[in-house]
Structures are given as structure tokens and as C-alpha cells.
Amino acid sequence: MSDRPHGYARYRLDGCRCYTCGYARSQYDENRTKAITAGTWQPYVDAAPVRTHIRSLQECGMGLRTIATLTGVERQRLQSITSGRPERGTGPQSRIRPAAAEAILRVEPTLENLAPGTKVHAAGTHRRMQALVLAGWPQHQLAVRLGMTDPNFSAMLRGSHVTARRALTVRSLYDALWNADPRKHGVDTQACSRASNHAARNDWVPVGAWDDDTIDDPAAAPWTAAEEPALNRDALAAVRREEIGHLISFGFAEEEIAQRLGMALSTVHSIVLEIRTGQRRERPPQGEPKCGEARMYRRHLARGETPCDACRAANAAADRRYRLTGSQKAA
DSSP states (O other), rough: OOOOOOOHHHHHHHHOOOHHHHHHHHHHHHHHHHHHHOOOOEEEEEEEEHHHEEEEEEETTHHHHHHHHHHOOOOOHHHHHTTTTTTTBBBSSSSHHHHHHHHTTOOOOTTTSSSSSSSESHHHHHHHHHHHHHHTHHHHHHHHHHHHOOHHHHHHOSSEEEEHHOOOOHHHHHHHTTTOGGGTTOOHHHHHHHHHHHHTTTTOOOGGGOTTTTTTTTTOOOOOHHHHSSOOOHHHHHHHHHHHHHHHHOOOHHHHHHHHHHHHHHHHHHHHHHHEEEEEOOOOOOSOOTTTTHHHHHHHHTTOOOHHHHHHHHHHHHHHHHHHHHHSSSO
């Protein structure tokens, strides 16, 4: 006796005439008659688009068993659609029921649907972690929360791909911390400043620079990349000063302002002090960066260029000074 559940299929294929199967047959006939009368009867649709979609899901690392679980369509049916049933001597299906086609086409290769070990692009993972570091979260703290060692965390930030499991874990951590103050979670102010300064030196962008629907797109650019380079140093400083003044008027603390704007806490503190005292600091003009300066090293990277030896040496010297004195400026 077939182990097929009672219903229309068992009535037609196994000849079962129990009440359940008979009722399913009558319901099918009734619905079919109504659809024919209304002119909407479409028992089958072309299977080619469905076959293409299944193959694209497979290329993303989803197996037929996973697709079957998500769609409710039997794995053997999916196999019949994609490659046919060689044991029966049949080729790929040319037609498919509309309900099955709709269920299959609805499946997308999201992180939740991919196998945990599937490799995915690391752009979104990098951007989320970089934004948190800029907000004041030390990399060691993030590594601990992810259950990683510091070397593995650094390797993740350098790698081009991560597993779907790791990408999901990073996304969950980002969702939990993107608007959290590190100082309220046991991170001291000095560590926050070091993390923010490190991120700023590497031109990492803040949380607000990415939209949820573009942060994982490797081709997407942050809003700061399109807007801030159009401003020179003085104009950008004026915009930042206005933003900080606006936030102060609403009672935001300096730590919150630094996190929202992706700025170092020390910079925000200096600007707040200027606003409250009415005394502005005199900033000497810097001019355009030149080769042999740490600023030009970052300019090379921003342009996608390989830094020259002189710029690499200048950047290394600036990093050494920062580790020893807390400042990149030469004495």
C-alpha cells in the first residue's frame, strides 16, 4: 500500500476511495469547474523559468533538499524539473503546476537560506565591523563577542569571503550594538578613543553611511564617499560644527554625538568647547598631501592605488609615533 497521504493524489494514483480522498477529488472538480467558467483555468505553466531559478539557487550553495524544505515541493519533483528522472528514462519537465512554480520562484538565496558553510562576499561583514570600531568598539571586544581570537578577527577583516554562518553572526552583533554606547558596556574611554582613531586613520565609515539594503552589496558606495570629498577641509569642518551644535541644542552627550557622526570623541569635545566658549582654534592650512606624507598614503588607498615606498614609510612612522605618544604629528 502506498505511503502517500490521503487526498486527491492518492485518489488518482493509488485508487483509494476513502472518504478523505473522495472529498478531495470532489473539491478539485468543483474548483476546476469554477476556474474554467471564469476563464482562469491554468493547470500548468512553463517549467523553464523555474528550472533556471533552481539552478541559480544551486550555484549559490543551496541543495535540492534545502530548496524542498523551503518550498514544500518534494525533492524528487525538483530533480524532475532540473534534470529529469534517469531511472525512469524521462527528461526535464516542460510543465509544472502554478502553485509549485510560485513556491519555488519565491525562494531567494538569503543568508538564512544558505548552508552555514557557504562562502559569501565579506563586504557587508567588513563594513559592519568597521562601523562599530569607528563608533568606539575595540576590535578585541568585538572578537570576544563573536567567539573569535584576535588573529582570526583580523584575518576576517582582511579576507574576501566569509561563511554564511559568520556573516549572520556578525549581522546579529551589528544589529545589537550599532546604537549602543561602548562605555555603558564596560569599555573605558581611552580604549574607545583608540578604536575610533584607528578606524578614522583607515578611512572607515560610520554606521549611518550605509542603508540596510546596500550594506552587503560589494558595488555600493557609502553616502560619505559621494558627498564629503566635494567639500574641502574648512567647508567640511563648518558642516561638522553645525551638526554638532544642532545635536547639542537637543541635549545629546558628547559620546552620543561622536557615535552618531563617526568622529573621534576628542574632536567632538574640542568643537563643543569652542561652541560654548565662543573661542575658535586657529587651524594652520595643510595644503594638498604630497608623497612622503602619511596623508598621501591614505589618499593612495582611497584612489585604489598602491602606495609608494615613501608614503608607506611615512605612514609607518606616523603609526609608531601614535603608539608611543598618542599623536601622529612629528615633534
